Amino acid sequence: MATRDVIVDAAARVLRERGLANATTKEIAREAGFSEATLYKHFRDKLELMVVVLHERGPQFIPMLQSLPARAGTAPVRDILTELAEVCIVFYRDGLPMFASIFSDPAILAAHRDRLRTQNLGPHRANEGLAAYLRAEQALGNISADADPEALAGLVLGSCFQHAFITYFTPVAPDDHTAAAGFVSQLRL
Incomplete structure:
Protein backbone atom coordinates (compact mmCIF):
# COMPACT_ATOMS: atom_id res chain seq x y z
CA MET A 1 0.00 0.00 0.00
CA ALA A 2 1.30 3.48 -0.85
CA THR A 3 2.56 5.70 1.97
CA ARG A 4 -0.15 8.29 1.29
CA ASP A 5 -2.91 5.65 1.61
CA VAL A 6 -1.45 4.30 4.85
CA ILE A 7 -1.45 7.85 6.27
CA VAL A 8 -5.05 8.47 5.15
CA ASP A 9 -6.21 5.19 6.70
CA ALA A 10 -4.44 6.03 9.97
CA ALA A 11 -5.91 9.54 9.93
CA ALA A 12 -9.40 8.11 9.42
CA ARG A 13 -9.03 5.91 12.49
CA VAL A 14 -7.57 8.66 14.70
CA LEU A 15 -9.95 11.40 13.54
CA ARG A 16 -13.01 9.20 13.97
CA GLU A 17 -11.94 8.15 17.46
CA ARG A 18 -10.74 11.50 18.73
CA GLY A 19 -12.17 14.20 16.46
CA LEU A 20 -10.15 16.85 14.66
CA ALA A 21 -9.47 19.07 17.67
CA ASN A 22 -8.11 16.22 19.81
CA ALA A 23 -6.01 14.49 17.16
CA THR A 24 -2.47 15.57 16.35
CA THR A 25 -0.40 15.05 13.23
CA LYS A 26 2.19 13.38 15.44
CA GLU A 27 -0.41 10.87 16.65
CA ILE A 28 -1.63 10.26 13.08
CA ALA A 29 1.94 9.73 11.85
CA ARG A 30 2.64 7.32 14.73
CA GLU A 31 -0.57 5.38 13.96
CA ALA A 32 0.57 5.14 10.32
CA GLY A 33 4.06 4.03 11.31
CA PHE A 34 5.78 7.05 9.78
CA SER A 35 7.41 10.25 10.95
CA GLU A 36 5.55 13.54 11.01
CA ALA A 37 7.89 14.72 8.25
CA THR A 38 6.57 11.94 6.01
CA LEU A 39 3.01 13.03 6.75
CA TYR A 40 3.86 16.61 5.74
CA LYS A 41 5.36 15.43 2.45
CA HIS A 42 1.87 14.34 1.44
CA PHE A 43 -0.40 16.82 3.25
CA ARG A 44 -0.16 20.52 4.15
CA ASP A 45 -1.83 20.12 7.52
CA LYS A 46 -4.32 18.20 9.62
CA LEU A 47 -7.26 20.02 8.04
CA GLU A 48 -6.29 18.96 4.52
CA LEU A 49 -5.88 15.42 5.80
CA MET A 50 -9.38 15.50 7.33
CA VAL A 51 -10.90 16.68 4.03
CA VAL A 52 -9.11 13.83 2.22
CA VAL A 53 -10.41 11.34 4.81
CA LEU A 54 -13.98 12.56 4.30
CA HIS A 55 -13.69 12.35 0.52
CA GLU A 56 -11.61 9.24 0.07
CA ARG A 57 -12.61 7.12 3.04
CA GLY A 58 -16.26 8.05 3.27
CA PRO A 59 -18.35 4.95 2.57
CA GLN A 60 -18.86 5.70 -1.11
CA PHE A 61 -21.12 8.65 -0.28
CA ILE A 62 -19.44 11.17 -2.56
CA PRO A 63 -18.92 8.77 -5.50
CA MET A 64 -22.53 7.67 -5.16
CA LEU A 65 -23.77 11.26 -5.20
CA GLN A 66 -21.68 11.95 -8.29
CA SER A 67 -23.14 8.93 -10.09
CA LEU A 68 -26.78 9.62 -9.19
CA PRO A 69 -27.85 11.68 -12.23
CA ALA A 70 -26.68 8.88 -14.57
CA ARG A 71 -28.77 6.39 -12.56
CA ALA A 72 -32.04 8.18 -13.31
CA GLY A 73 -34.52 5.72 -14.79
CA THR A 74 -32.38 2.65 -14.03
CA ALA A 75 -34.22 1.46 -10.91
CA PRO A 76 -37.17 2.50 -8.77
CA VAL A 77 -36.55 5.94 -7.23
CA ARG A 78 -37.29 4.69 -3.71
CA ASP A 79 -34.73 1.89 -4.08
CA ILE A 80 -32.02 4.31 -5.18
CA LEU A 81 -32.91 6.78 -2.42
CA THR A 82 -32.86 4.01 0.20
CA GLU A 83 -29.44 2.86 -1.01
CA LEU A 84 -28.17 6.45 -0.89
CA ALA A 85 -29.67 7.00 2.56
CA GLU A 86 -27.91 3.93 3.99
CA VAL A 87 -24.55 5.09 2.65
CA CYS A 88 -25.25 8.65 3.80
CA ILE A 89 -26.08 7.55 7.35
CA VAL A 90 -22.75 5.75 7.67
CA PHE A 91 -20.90 8.75 6.21
CA TYR A 92 -22.54 11.14 8.67
CA ARG A 93 -22.07 8.81 11.64
CA ASP A 94 -18.38 8.25 10.85
CA GLY A 95 -17.91 11.97 10.25
CA LEU A 96 -19.68 13.31 13.34
CA PRO A 97 -16.55 13.38 15.55
CA MET A 98 -14.76 15.40 12.87
CA PHE A 99 -17.75 17.66 12.21
CA ALA A 100 -18.08 18.42 15.92
CA SER A 101 -14.43 19.46 16.05
CA ILE A 102 -14.80 21.70 13.03
CA ILE A 143 -41.57 11.70 -9.74
CA SER A 144 -44.64 13.91 -9.62
CA ALA A 145 -44.34 17.11 -11.65
CA ASP A 146 -45.32 19.15 -8.58
CA ALA A 147 -42.68 17.57 -6.32
CA ASP A 148 -39.89 19.90 -5.15
CA PRO A 149 -36.52 18.17 -5.79
CA GLU A 150 -34.59 20.58 -3.55
CA ALA A 151 -36.98 20.04 -0.64
CA LEU A 152 -36.93 16.27 -1.15
CA ALA A 153 -33.12 16.28 -1.18
CA GLY A 154 -33.09 18.26 2.06
CA LEU A 155 -35.57 15.87 3.67
CA VAL A 156 -33.58 12.76 2.71
CA LEU A 157 -30.17 14.12 3.72
CA GLY A 158 -31.52 15.78 6.86
CA SER A 159 -33.20 12.54 7.95
CA CYS A 160 -29.93 10.68 7.39
CA PHE A 161 -28.01 13.16 9.52
CA GLN A 162 -30.66 13.03 12.25
CA HIS A 163 -30.58 9.22 12.34
CA ALA A 164 -26.76 9.18 12.48
CA PHE A 165 -26.84 11.71 15.32
CA ILE A 166 -29.49 9.81 17.27
CA THR A 167 -27.58 6.53 17.06
CA TYR A 168 -24.83 8.12 19.14
CA PHE A 169 -27.32 8.57 21.97
CA THR A 170 -29.53 5.54 21.93
CA PRO A 171 -28.69 1.88 21.46
CA VAL A 172 -32.30 1.15 20.47
CA ALA A 173 -32.33 3.20 17.27
CA PRO A 174 -33.46 1.20 14.25
CA ASP A 175 -30.75 -0.28 12.05
CA ASP A 176 -29.60 1.87 9.15
CA HIS A 177 -31.55 0.02 6.45
CA THR A 178 -34.80 0.09 8.41
CA ALA A 179 -34.37 3.79 9.16
CA ALA A 180 -33.44 4.64 5.56
CA ALA A 181 -36.31 2.66 4.08
CA GLY A 182 -38.68 4.16 6.64
CA PHE A 183 -38.05 7.79 5.89
CA VAL A 184 -37.76 7.24 2.13
CA SER A 185 -41.13 5.48 2.15
CA GLN A 186 -42.73 8.57 3.67
CA LEU A 187 -41.62 10.90 0.86
CA ARG A 188 -44.31 12.14 -1.48
CA LEU A 189 -42.69 11.48 -4.83
Missing part, protein backbone atom coordinates in the same frame (compact mmCIF):
# COMPACT_ATOMS: atom_id res chain seq x y z
CA PHE A 103 -17.84 23.51 14.42
CA SER A 104 -16.36 23.86 17.90
CA ASP A 105 -13.53 26.11 16.73
CA PRO A 106 -14.32 29.22 14.62
CA ALA A 107 -10.78 29.31 13.20
CA ILE A 108 -10.96 25.67 12.08
CA LEU A 109 -14.43 26.22 10.63
CA ALA A 110 -13.26 29.27 8.67
CA ALA A 111 -10.20 27.41 7.36
CA HIS A 112 -12.33 24.42 6.42
CA ARG A 113 -14.86 26.63 4.60
CA ASP A 114 -12.07 28.39 2.71
CA ARG A 115 -10.46 25.11 1.71
CA LEU A 116 -13.75 23.67 0.50
CA ARG A 117 -14.61 26.86 -1.37
CA THR A 118 -11.32 26.78 -3.31
CA GLN A 119 -12.09 23.18 -4.32
CA ASN A 120 -15.72 23.99 -5.15
CA LEU A 121 -16.83 21.53 -2.48
CA GLY A 122 -19.01 21.63 0.61
CA PRO A 123 -22.06 20.03 2.19
CA HIS A 124 -24.38 21.93 -0.14
CA ARG A 125 -22.97 19.82 -3.01
CA ALA A 126 -24.71 16.75 -1.55
CA ASN A 127 -28.06 18.54 -1.71
CA GLU A 128 -27.34 19.78 -5.23
CA GLY A 129 -26.32 16.31 -6.45
CA LEU A 130 -29.38 14.63 -5.00
CA ALA A 131 -31.68 17.38 -6.30
CA ALA A 132 -30.16 16.97 -9.81
CA TYR A 133 -30.92 13.25 -9.68
CA LEU A 134 -34.47 13.91 -8.53
CA ARG A 135 -34.99 16.48 -11.32
CA ALA A 136 -33.78 13.88 -13.84
CA GLU A 137 -36.28 11.36 -12.44
CA GLN A 138 -38.96 14.04 -12.57
CA ALA A 139 -38.17 14.70 -16.26
CA LEU A 140 -38.64 10.96 -16.90
CA GLY A 141 -42.04 11.06 -15.19
CA ASN A 142 -40.89 8.93 -12.25
Whole structure:
Protein backbone atom coordinates (compact mmCIF):
# COMPACT_ATOMS: atom_id res chain seq x y z
CA MET A 1 0.00 0.00 0.00
CA ALA A 2 1.30 3.48 -0.85
CA THR A 3 2.56 5.70 1.97
CA ARG A 4 -0.15 8.29 1.29
CA ASP A 5 -2.91 5.65 1.61
CA VAL A 6 -1.45 4.30 4.85
CA ILE A 7 -1.45 7.85 6.27
CA VAL A 8 -5.05 8.47 5.15
CA ASP A 9 -6.21 5.19 6.70
CA ALA A 10 -4.44 6.03 9.97
CA ALA A 11 -5.91 9.54 9.93
CA ALA A 12 -9.40 8.11 9.42
CA ARG A 13 -9.03 5.91 12.49
CA VAL A 14 -7.57 8.66 14.70
CA LEU A 15 -9.95 11.40 13.54
CA ARG A 16 -13.01 9.20 13.97
CA GLU A 17 -11.94 8.15 17.46
CA ARG A 18 -10.74 11.50 18.73
CA GLY A 19 -12.17 14.20 16.46
CA LEU A 20 -10.15 16.85 14.66
CA ALA A 21 -9.47 19.07 17.67
CA ASN A 22 -8.11 16.22 19.81
CA ALA A 23 -6.01 14.49 17.16
CA THR A 24 -2.47 15.57 16.35
CA THR A 25 -0.40 15.05 13.23
CA LYS A 26 2.19 13.38 15.44
CA GLU A 27 -0.41 10.87 16.65
CA ILE A 28 -1.63 10.26 13.08
CA ALA A 29 1.94 9.73 11.85
CA ARG A 30 2.64 7.32 14.73
CA GLU A 31 -0.57 5.38 13.96
CA ALA A 32 0.57 5.14 10.32
CA GLY A 33 4.06 4.03 11.31
CA PHE A 34 5.78 7.05 9.78
CA SER A 35 7.41 10.25 10.95
CA GLU A 36 5.55 13.54 11.01
CA ALA A 37 7.89 14.72 8.25
CA THR A 38 6.57 11.94 6.01
CA LEU A 39 3.01 13.03 6.75
CA TYR A 40 3.86 16.61 5.74
CA LYS A 41 5.36 15.43 2.45
CA HIS A 42 1.87 14.34 1.44
CA PHE A 43 -0.40 16.82 3.25
CA ARG A 44 -0.16 20.52 4.15
CA ASP A 45 -1.83 20.12 7.52
CA LYS A 46 -4.32 18.20 9.62
CA LEU A 47 -7.26 20.02 8.04
CA GLU A 48 -6.29 18.96 4.52
CA LEU A 49 -5.88 15.42 5.80
CA MET A 50 -9.38 15.50 7.33
CA VAL A 51 -10.90 16.68 4.03
CA VAL A 52 -9.11 13.83 2.22
CA VAL A 53 -10.41 11.34 4.81
CA LEU A 54 -13.98 12.56 4.30
CA HIS A 55 -13.69 12.35 0.52
CA GLU A 56 -11.61 9.24 0.07
CA ARG A 57 -12.61 7.12 3.04
CA GLY A 58 -16.26 8.05 3.27
CA PRO A 59 -18.35 4.95 2.57
CA GLN A 60 -18.86 5.70 -1.11
CA PHE A 61 -21.12 8.65 -0.28
CA ILE A 62 -19.44 11.17 -2.56
CA PRO A 63 -18.92 8.77 -5.50
CA MET A 64 -22.53 7.67 -5.16
CA LEU A 65 -23.77 11.26 -5.20
CA GLN A 66 -21.68 11.95 -8.29
CA SER A 67 -23.14 8.93 -10.09
CA LEU A 68 -26.78 9.62 -9.19
CA PRO A 69 -27.85 11.68 -12.23
CA ALA A 70 -26.68 8.88 -14.57
CA ARG A 71 -28.77 6.39 -12.56
CA ALA A 72 -32.04 8.18 -13.31
CA GLY A 73 -34.52 5.72 -14.79
CA THR A 74 -32.38 2.65 -14.03
CA ALA A 75 -34.22 1.46 -10.91
CA PRO A 76 -37.17 2.50 -8.77
CA VAL A 77 -36.55 5.94 -7.23
CA ARG A 78 -37.29 4.69 -3.71
CA ASP A 79 -34.73 1.89 -4.08
CA ILE A 80 -32.02 4.31 -5.18
CA LEU A 81 -32.91 6.78 -2.42
CA THR A 82 -32.86 4.01 0.20
CA GLU A 83 -29.44 2.86 -1.01
CA LEU A 84 -28.17 6.45 -0.89
CA ALA A 85 -29.67 7.00 2.56
CA GLU A 86 -27.91 3.93 3.99
CA VAL A 87 -24.55 5.09 2.65
CA CYS A 88 -25.25 8.65 3.80
CA ILE A 89 -26.08 7.55 7.35
CA VAL A 90 -22.75 5.75 7.67
CA PHE A 91 -20.90 8.75 6.21
CA TYR A 92 -22.54 11.14 8.67
CA ARG A 93 -22.07 8.81 11.64
CA ASP A 94 -18.38 8.25 10.85
CA GLY A 95 -17.91 11.97 10.25
CA LEU A 96 -19.68 13.31 13.34
CA PRO A 97 -16.55 13.38 15.55
CA MET A 98 -14.76 15.40 12.87
CA PHE A 99 -17.75 17.66 12.21
CA ALA A 100 -18.08 18.42 15.92
CA SER A 101 -14.43 19.46 16.05
CA ILE A 102 -14.80 21.70 13.03
CA PHE A 103 -17.84 23.51 14.42
CA SER A 104 -16.36 23.86 17.90
CA ASP A 105 -13.53 26.11 16.73
CA PRO A 106 -14.32 29.22 14.62
CA ALA A 107 -10.78 29.31 13.20
CA ILE A 108 -10.96 25.67 12.08
CA LEU A 109 -14.43 26.22 10.63
CA ALA A 110 -13.26 29.27 8.67
CA ALA A 111 -10.20 27.41 7.36
CA HIS A 112 -12.33 24.42 6.42
CA ARG A 113 -14.86 26.63 4.60
CA ASP A 114 -12.07 28.39 2.71
CA ARG A 115 -10.46 25.11 1.71
CA LEU A 116 -13.75 23.67 0.50
CA ARG A 117 -14.61 26.86 -1.37
CA THR A 118 -11.32 26.78 -3.31
CA GLN A 119 -12.09 23.18 -4.32
CA ASN A 120 -15.72 23.99 -5.15
CA LEU A 121 -16.83 21.53 -2.48
CA GLY A 122 -19.01 21.63 0.61
CA PRO A 123 -22.06 20.03 2.19
CA HIS A 124 -24.38 21.93 -0.14
CA ARG A 125 -22.97 19.82 -3.01
CA ALA A 126 -24.71 16.75 -1.55
CA ASN A 127 -28.06 18.54 -1.71
CA GLU A 128 -27.34 19.78 -5.23
CA GLY A 129 -26.32 16.31 -6.45
CA LEU A 130 -29.38 14.63 -5.00
CA ALA A 131 -31.68 17.38 -6.30
CA ALA A 132 -30.16 16.97 -9.81
CA TYR A 133 -30.92 13.25 -9.68
CA LEU A 134 -34.47 13.91 -8.53
CA ARG A 135 -34.99 16.48 -11.32
CA ALA A 136 -33.78 13.88 -13.84
CA GLU A 137 -36.28 11.36 -12.44
CA GLN A 138 -38.96 14.04 -12.57
CA ALA A 139 -38.17 14.70 -16.26
CA LEU A 140 -38.64 10.96 -16.90
CA GLY A 141 -42.04 11.06 -15.19
CA ASN A 142 -40.89 8.93 -12.25
CA ILE A 143 -41.57 11.70 -9.74
CA SER A 144 -44.64 13.91 -9.62
CA ALA A 145 -44.34 17.11 -11.65
CA ASP A 146 -45.32 19.15 -8.58
CA ALA A 147 -42.68 17.57 -6.32
CA ASP A 148 -39.89 19.90 -5.15
CA PRO A 149 -36.52 18.17 -5.79
CA GLU A 150 -34.59 20.58 -3.55
CA ALA A 151 -36.98 20.04 -0.64
CA LEU A 152 -36.93 16.27 -1.15
CA ALA A 153 -33.12 16.28 -1.18
CA GLY A 154 -33.09 18.26 2.06
CA LEU A 155 -35.57 15.87 3.67
CA VAL A 156 -33.58 12.76 2.71
CA LEU A 157 -30.17 14.12 3.72
CA GLY A 158 -31.52 15.78 6.86
CA SER A 159 -33.20 12.54 7.95
CA CYS A 160 -29.93 10.68 7.39
CA PHE A 161 -28.01 13.16 9.52
CA GLN A 162 -30.66 13.03 12.25
CA HIS A 163 -30.58 9.22 12.34
CA ALA A 164 -26.76 9.18 12.48
CA PHE A 165 -26.84 11.71 15.32
CA ILE A 166 -29.49 9.81 17.27
CA THR A 167 -27.58 6.53 17.06
CA TYR A 168 -24.83 8.12 19.14
CA PHE A 169 -27.32 8.57 21.97
CA THR A 170 -29.53 5.54 21.93
CA PRO A 171 -28.69 1.88 21.46
CA VAL A 172 -32.30 1.15 20.47
CA ALA A 173 -32.33 3.20 17.27
CA PRO A 174 -33.46 1.20 14.25
CA ASP A 175 -30.75 -0.28 12.05
CA ASP A 176 -29.60 1.87 9.15
CA HIS A 177 -31.55 0.02 6.45
CA THR A 178 -34.80 0.09 8.41
CA ALA A 179 -34.37 3.79 9.16
CA ALA A 180 -33.44 4.64 5.56
CA ALA A 181 -36.31 2.66 4.08
CA GLY A 182 -38.68 4.16 6.64
CA PHE A 183 -38.05 7.79 5.89
CA VAL A 184 -37.76 7.24 2.13
CA SER A 185 -41.13 5.48 2.15
CA GLN A 186 -42.73 8.57 3.67
CA LEU A 187 -41.62 10.90 0.86
CA ARG A 188 -44.31 12.14 -1.48
CA LEU A 189 -42.69 11.48 -4.83
